[in-house]
Amino acid sequence: MNSQNPSPSAATHSTRRSFLQAAGAALASPILVSAAAGETRKIKVGLIGCGSVSRMYLPHLAASPWVELVSVCDIIPERAQQQADRFKVPHQYASLDQMLAGASFELLVNTTDMQEHGRLNRQAIMAGKNVWSEKPMATTVADAQELLDLAKTKGVRLWGAPTVVNSPAFQFMAKTLAAGGLGRVAAAHAHYGHEGPNWAAFFYQKNGGSLPDLGVYNLTTLTGLLGPAKSVVAMTSIVTPTREITGRGTVEVTEEDNAMILLDHGQGVISHIQCGFNYFNPHGHEGRNEQRHTLSIVGTQGAMGLVGYDWEPGGVELATPQNPEFKRFAIEQNGYRWEEGASVAAECLATGREPLFTAGHAVHVCEIMIAARESQASGRRIPLQTTFQWPVVS
Numbered sequence: 001m002n003s004q005n006p007s008p009s010a011a012t013h014s015t016r017r018s019f020l021q022a023a024g025a026a027l028a029s030p031i032l033v034s035a036a037a038g039e040t041r042k043i044k045v046g047l048i049g050c051g052s053v054s055r056m057y058l059p060h061l062a063a064s065p066w067v068e069l070v071s072v073c074d075i076i077p078e079r080a081q082q083q084a085d086r087f088k089v090p091h092q093y094a095s096l097d098q099m100l101a102g103a104s105f106e107l108l109v110n111t112t113d114m115q116e117h118g119r120l121n122r123q124a125i126m127a128g129k130n131v132w133s134e135k136p137m138a139t140t141v142a143d144a145q146e147l148l149d150l151a152k153t154k155g156v157r158l159w160g161a162p163t164v165v166n167s168p169a170f171q172f173m174a175k176t177l178a179a180g181g182l183g184r185v186a187a188a189h190a191h192y193g194h195e196g197p198n199w200a201a202f203f204y205q206k207n208g209g210s211l212p213d214l215g216v217y218n219l220t221t222l223t224g225l226l227g228p229a230k231s232v233v234a235m236t237s238i239v240t241p242t243r244e245i246t247g248r249g250t251v252e253v254t255e256e257d258n259a260m261i262l263l264d265h266g267q268g269v270i271s272h273i274q275c276g277f278n279y280f281n282p283h284g285h286e287g288r289n290e291q292r293h294t295l296s297i298v299g300t301q302g303a304m305g306l307v308g309y310d311w312e313p314g315g316v317e318l319a320t321p322q323n324p325e326f327k328r329f330a331i332e333q334n335g336y337r338w339e340e341g342a343s344v345a346a347e348c349l350a351t352g353r354e355p356l357f358t359a360g361h362a363v364h365v366c367e368i369m370i371a372a373r374e375s376q377a378s379g380r381r382i383p384l385q386t387t388f389q390w391p392v393v394s
């Protein structure tokens, strides 16, 4: 999914569809009707981190009827300038300090390096901003939990990527499980990998790694479907000790680029995820057009497989004792896009609707990733403390 060659036109197309639907739904919202006689309240948005993923976020935000793009920021000022020009954003800054002192905004969209998220999210919340953060929200559980507590104290909202629970395929699977469609659930597996990004060193440095970049999707999906995990056992490794980064040269890899995690969800349910930056993918870096199951769940009365990756699923297949051949359900995407999180956050701030993704879920997934590294270091099974509101069903 890392988007060296994003396709803004495709993103914009399905975006419009989703916003038309969202706008239609919002017309029925009492909050909107009373607040704005026919007008949509727009949330003033500032985006920090004008790199690769901002090229996917900004078109989506720019097309949203709930968003007024006020400012962009990057420590590399040319990047902020370029995105401001492209998306007609009136203000640009070179630091969060400048941004917070500049044009007023309500929602910070944080798409900076993973190691910067916790610090910047905290500073923005302290300044009274709502925050949508790329993953991970922070690099320690204490910091992630502190962000949650601070957001409550300050009366602002905090949300974090990924948005996998929003996909209609996720919802189909969640409802199938809730209806007992697989009988007694026993086990699940998911995987996601490619050959690794080549445009930024932070992916390979301390507190970067393939877990918060890639494994985070499967962990969010499986905990979202099977419930919060109770404990973790993991192995991680570094397969490729150095990487070539465009414009930077050779960098040493100091965080895992290969990981396998076992999760205990309680009541006998066990799942496994694997991810890495050393996975040859015949479908290319982005893995689009993957037609096999990348995620499977099995129970006493059925088996279910997700076709394609969970951030952009192609459908769900189901087999039961009555219909033992896998049957594919082509699920209408309804405008779902993996890069929609910040736009959905803005819509929710504007309308009062609660999104399916929650900060509590993001913090739980943070804890799993940190516990996985602890398990590798100690050789032990690590109990987990955090939990989140479950099931995640619309």
Ligand SMILES: NC(=O)c1ccc[n+]([C@@H]2O[C@H](COP(=O)([O-])OP(=O)(O)OC[C@H]3O[C@@H](n4cnc5c(N)ncnc54)[C@H](O)[C@@H]3O)[C@@H](O)[C@H]2O)c1
Pocket (backbone or CB within 6 Å): 001, 002, 003, 004, 048, 049, 050, 051, 052, 053, 054, 073, 074, 075, 076, 079, 094, 095, 096, 111, 112, 113, 114, 116, 120, 134, 135, 136, 199, 200, 212, 213
């Ligand atoms: N690239 C993708 O397709 C993709 C997809 C999904 C999620 N993500 C996530 O998005 C985040 C960013 O990834 P990316 O690929 O866009 O990286 P990137 O290196 O292309 O962009 C990050 C940008 O943030 C800027 N930055 C760093 N620290 C900053 C600070 N303190 N203040 C202001 N700007 C700062 C950098 O200069 C850079 O321009 C990561 O968490 C990544 O896991 C990326």
